[in-house]
Amino acid sequence: xxxxxxxxxxxxxxxxxxxxxxxxxxxxxxxxPKVWAQTVTRDVDGVATVGGLDVKTIAExxxxxxxxxxxxxxxxxxxxxxxxxxxxxxxFYAGKAFLSRAVVRWLHEEGLNLDVCSGGELAxxxxxxxxxxxxxxxxxxxxxAEIHRAVEAGVGRIVLDSFQEIVRVAHIARxxxxxxxxQIRITVGVEAHTHEFIATAHEDQKxxxxxxxxxAAEAVRRALQLDSLELIGIHSHIGSxxxxxxxxxxxxxxxxxxxxxxxxxxxxxxxxxxxxxxxxIAYTSDDDPREPHEIxxxxxxxxxxxxxxxxxxxxxxxxEPGRAIVGPTAFxxxxxxxxxxxxxxxxxxxxxxxxxDNIRTALYDAEYSVALVSRTSDAEPMLARIVGxxxxxxxxxxxxxxxxxxxxxxxxxxxxxxxxxxxxxxxNYNHVLRPPVxxxxxxxxxxxxxxxxxxxxxxxxxx
Ligand code: LLP
Numbered sequence: 248x249x250x251x252x253x254x255x256x257x258x259x260x261x262x263x264x265x266x267x268x269x270x271x272x273x274x275x276x277x278x279x280p281k282v283w284a285q286t287v288t289r290d291v292d293g294v295a296t297v298g299g300l301d302v303k304t305i306a307e308x309x310x311x312x313x314x315x316x317x318x319x320x321x322x323x324x325x326x327x328x329x330x331x332x333x334x335x336x337x338x339f340y341a342g343k344a345f346l347s348r349a350v351v352r353w354l355h356e357e358g359l360n361l362d363v364c365s366g367g368e369l370a371x372x373x374x375x376x377x378x379x380x381x382x383x384x385x386x387x388x389x390x391x392a393e394i395h396r397a398v399e400a401g402v403g404r405i406v407l408d409s410f411q412e413i414v415r416v417a418h419i420a421r422x423x424x425x426x427x428x429x430q431i432r433i434t435v436g437v438e439a440h441t442h443e444f445i446a447t448a449h450e451d452q453k454x455x456x457x458x459x460x461x462x463a464a465e466a467v468r469r470a471l472q473l474d475s476l477e478l479i480g481i482h483s484h485i486g487s488x489x490x491x492x493x494x495x496x497x498x499x500x501x502x503x504x505x506x507x508x509x510x511x512x513x514x515x516x517x518x519x520x521x522x523x524x525x526x527x528i529a530y531t532s533d534d535d536p537r538e539p540h541e542i543x544x545x546x547x548x549x550x551x552x553x554x555x556x557x558x559x560x561x562x563x564x565x566x567e568p569g570r571a572i573v574g575p576t577a578f579x580x581x582x583x584x585x586x587x588x589x590x591x592x593x594x595x596x597x598x599x600x601x602x603x604d605n606i607r608t609a610l611y612d613a614e615y616s617v618a619l620v621s622r623t624s625d626a627e628p629m630l631a632r633i634v635g636x637x638x639x640x641x642x643x644x645x646x647x648x649x650x651x652x653x654x655x656x657x658x659x660x661x662x663x664x665x666x667x668x669x670x671x672x673x674x675n676y677n678h679v680l681r682p683p684v685x686x687x688x689x690x691x692x693x694x695x696x697x698x699x700x701x702x703x704x705x706x707x708x709x710x
Contacts, residue, residue, distance in 0.1 A: 271628035271649040272532070275619070281529040282616050282663045284317035284576050286687075293623035295661065298687035302580055302620045302659055305692055309685050311659065312600035314670050316577040316695070318353070318688035321666075324539075324572045325357040331543035332566065339383050341524045341569030342368045344667035349686060349695040350573070351375035360403070362524075362567045366393040373400060383521075383567075385432075387454050394419050404428045406482050406521075408455060413469050413476070420475035430521055431456060431470060432482040433463040435501040437494050439486035441527060444494030454484070458501055467509050467517075480562060481505055484523025488570065490536060492545045495522060499546070503553040506562065516560055522546055524567035528574040530664045531616045536571070570667035577666035577684070579604060580620070581644075583658045584636070593630045593647070596654060601635010602642045603679045605662070605669045615645045621659035624651035633660065637677050670696065678704055 278287055278295060287297045294301045297317050305315055328338045339362040340354050346363075351372050354361055361377050363369045364385040372382055379401040386393070387408045394412075397405055398420050407413050407429050420427040434455040436447045449459050456466045463481075470478045483498045502520055510516050527536050537545075547564060554561045581598035588594045607613040617633050629652040633645040644662060654660075673681045680699040685692050 275628055275649060275651055276623040278618060278663075279532045279616075281532055281534070282575070284578065284663070284666075285320040285323060286317050287578070287663075289623065295618070295620035297578075298692075299690035300687050300692055302661065305685060305687070306580060306582065306621075306659055308692065309683055309694065310698065311580050311582040312598065312604055312682045313580045313698075314577050314604070314665060314682055314684045315580050315661075316573075316666060316684055316686045318576075318686045320576040321350070321573060322353055322357055324576065325354060325359050327539045328543075328566075328568055328572060329358050331539035332547075332564070333543075335563060336543070336547070337563070337565040339521075339565055339567045340572055341567045342372065343671060344569030345573045345577075345669075345671050345684075346371050347684060347695050348375035349693075351377050355381075360565075362569075366390070366396060369393070369397060369400070369402075379403065383430075391415065391419070395423075398423050398425055398427050401425075404430055404479065406430045406432050407466070407470065408432050410456070410466060410469070413466060413473070417470075417473040417475045426475055426477050428477045428479050429470065430480045430482040430519065431463065431466050431478065432484070433458050433466075433502070433505065435483050435485070435498045437483075437485045437498045437501070439489045439491070439494030439525065441488050442491050444485070444489070444491060444497070446494075446497045455482075458505060463505055464508055464512070467505070468512075471513055471515065478517060480517045480519030480521060482521040482523065484525060484567065486525050488527040489525045490527045490534070492537075492542070492549075495546060496549050498522065499549045499553050503550070503557050503559065506554075506559055507557040510559060516562075518562050519565065520550060520562045521565040521567065522550075524569050524571070526568050526571040528570055528664060528667075530614050539568075539571070542566075574667035575664050577669075578661040578663040579644075579665045579669065579682070580659060580661050581633075583654060583656050583660055585656060586654060588629075593632050594650075594652075594654075596631045596633050596650065596660070597636060598633060598644065598660065599636060600682060601637045601644060601679070602639065603635070603637060603674050603676045604682050605644050605665060606672050606674065607668055608643050608646060609641045612646075615648075615662050615664065617645045617648045617650065617660050617662050619651055619654060619658055620661045624653055626651040626653035628652065629654070633662070637679065639676075675699070675704065680704065 360381040432455040434450040628649040683698040684696040
């Protein structure tokens, strides 16, 4: 991910060099199943449909912009992860990608566990009936109140992220008369993004306790001494949008190395290892993500091999996919407002949302695709940039995309693969109201998170 973008957006001269972008796709009307939710297709009139419902109807009933989520696809992906890992492993959906009470219920029904990282996420999970013992509580700076609530609720594990937290959780658990199951999150000196990873001795970041310098071993020592903690394992999360499994290989090697040291020093074989999330999805047709069963097979083999060579019993594995489950299941539906062709450059297409509903393009230089979905078109492709309605030139949703040159105000366009980290990172910048999440299944749509209203905004503003 590049961080080279100008803070205020692209400079005027920041025009991509000739030939930088790929050629227009052979068929602008095609909806590549790699990037679109499973049930997305076009009806006989050329209007895109999801779960059997066409986008024009969805736009009429629920307005735009809207996140439209394919419930069958969400459930299918959750099930695929669950069955790929089988009964000897646990899948914790990472709620930070997108969490709502409907999602919690789907996860519960499909047999997944849930990773939360704030009091708000915990409250959402509990209020939708997720059994507390299937919840993992994460975060590098959990407040005392949050820890108290989590222990009291009986969460299945708290992932300890610092030396202070070992003591804090132990103290709170003791006060409440509990023995809290915990894991220790360590940093193994592996940073992975997309097709590359970097393995180093140290990691310069805020999460976890470094393996380097014996710090992780010291954390284990302290946790084992505290009666109110039950140390069940070690946790490692190495990055985001990862396609290449070799980063996990190095991470597992280092985690197992620690498990071996713990066995040698304390005579204890910790029973669990959590390898975090971070598995990549296709945002454009150029991305080739792996299937859950391939990932499960690769991770299980890596851990088993490492444990065999360290002569350890293979621990129970858990993983925390967020993006890989929810990311591909939703698209953002926008209405085109204005169209500005800039001669020799590109055409700016303004939609009725923007960086408030998808900050990822501005924040990470993330790539997305876009398609005209309210009709098909045989017009020539034009190079377009999809921008929002915010007062900021960096308010870009899709940096470079091809759309038909007869695109007109009032057309509906959709950006696929926006299920993860779009609604969950949405803001009210410019007092723009956050869009709803509409779940579609079997020809029926249901609002699972409603659109924000001006009343909602003003309710917080107490004058
Ligand atoms: N487990 C832990 C401990 C994590 O920190 C994360 C993500 C996950 C699991 C889930 O990762 P996933 O499978 O969804 O990649 N806002 C960024 C991503 C930040 C992820 C932070 N942690 C984005 O939009 O790409």
